Amino acid sequence: MVRARNKLSAAAVKSAEPGKYSDGGGLWFHKRADGGAQWFLRVHVHGRRREMGLGSYPAVSLKEAREQSEHFRAQVRQGLDPIKQREKEARDAVRRLHVLRDVALDAFESRKAELKGDGLAGRWFSPLELHVLPKLGQVPVAEIDQTDIRDTLAPIWHTKADTARKAMNRLSICLRHAAALGLEVDLQATDKAKALLGKQRHTVQNVPALPWQDVPTFYQSLTDGSVTHLALRLLILSAVRSRPLRFLHLDQIDGNIWTIPAEAMKGRKDATRDFRVPLSSEALRVIDQASAHERDGFLFPSVRKGVISDATMARMMERRGMVERPHGFRSSFRDWVAETTTTPHEIAETCLGHVSGGSVERAYRRTDYFDQRSELMELWALTVTRA
Known part of the structure; x- marks a missing residue:
């Protein structure tokens, strides 16, 4: 019977009192005592009764x-289960709604804790923002698919090889995040x-570095006592990266120890640990001279506001006709260590703030070789200041 x-x-x-009312064919209207109401459908599929909501009234x-x-x-x-079909349709709709930008932002958010400064500098996201998401x-x-990615990155694949590689890497992370x-x-x-x-035609070029034998002459030419000259001197003496040096604050120095906050150390897997830099006698003398320029506690302030930029030091070297760059002094120091001393590898790498050894080895290592590094940095200072 139908x-x-x-x-x-x-x-x-509209005027129904609280209760359940059948419209026929399994469709029901439920008016609740609290005044709310909803529709639901009862069907029989695969030998069992299924009940599914169809939404609220009105x-x-x-x-x-x-x-x-x-x-x-x-x-x-x-012969289909309508509840399971609706769930499948909802999942399909979600897939269609998850555009790459949304996934990329979610992937970035989940990785912020792994990035220096929570990724606020934008370096992790910028390859996607500039070259993929547009x-x-x-x-x-x-x-x-692969053709979409190829067509997107082809314009920079050879001309901006490193950027293209980073964009491809970030995109791979986004796809894995989407799968998760x-x-x-x-x-x-x-x-x-x-x-x-x-294969990319472009080869990555190392930052040009001054041969360590020429560093003493350059160091001793930095004589005008300016912020730029003093910053370059301390950069050479400490072998640190430009950023922690430029943001050097007086409260980071205690005696002959300069403590760089963990978040300022690039690429360190033990990012929760600060990094201690031993200061030679010459380095302390440079810091004492730089204190005359101090502003808001920063030893190397810019002319207007903030701190000196890396470009300021690089432009000074350019004006002298040099192709080398400030970051290259780290390589100069490392070559000097390798060629003139018997310093163990792990101590030399620690001087540069590099992480050496496997994860298990690092887990059991508790020393930062500070005393040995102090002796090495004092010897380096004597080398660059020799007449």
């Missing part, structure tokens, strides 16, 4: 509830894109 349908009217639904009208119920009854006639940002991540979210993505898309793009 069950009667469309038993309810819009007016009856957001879903009687007409809309009937249309939904007919859609789901048609699925039952095909073209692929609004594309559903599930639809991105339950999205269907091609995790091999970036590898396939690399195969399509071919």
Whole structure:
């Protein structure tokens, strides 16, 4: 016997008292005692009764509830479970809505704790922001394939090889992040894109460095007592990177120890630990001279505000006709250590703030070789100041 349908009217639904009312065909209207109301559908599939909500009233009208119920009854006639089908459709919709920009931002957010300064400098995200998202940002991540990636990165694959490599790396992380979210993505898309793009012609150039034998002459030419000259002198003597030096604050110095905050140390896996730099007698003398320029506790302030920039030191070297750059003095120091001393590898690398050894070895190592490094930095200072 065919069950009667469309038993309810819009007016009856609107004025209904609390209770459950059948519209026929398994469609029910439930008016609650608190005044709220919703629609639900009862069907039998695979030998069991299934009950599914169709939305609240009046957001879903009687007409809309009937249309939904007919859609789901048609699925039952095909032997499908309408609840599981709706869940599948919802998952498919989520996949379509997860565009690459959303996934990239979520991936970045989840990795901030791993990045220096929580990634606020933007270096992790910028390769994506500049070279990938303008073209692929609004594309559903599930639809991105190797040809999309190839066409996006081809313009910079050879001309800006390092940037393109970083963009490809970040994109691979985003795809893995999308997979972890339950999205269907091609995790091999970036590898396939690399195969399509071919081997990069551009080779990465190391930062030009002054031969260590020429460092003493350069060091002793820095004589005008300016912020730039003093910053370069301390950069040479300490063998640190430019950024921690430029942001050197008086409260980081205690006797002959300069403590660089952990967050300022690039690339260190033990990022929760500060890094102690031994200061030679010459380095302390330079710091004493630089204190005359101190502003807000910073030893190397810029002319207007903030601190001296890396470009300021580099431009000074350019004006002298030099191709070398400030960062290169770290290489000068490392070559001097290798060629003139018998310093163990791990001590030499620690001087540069590098992490050496495997994870297990580092876990058991508690020393930072400070005393041995102090002797080495004192010897380096004697080398660069010799007549």
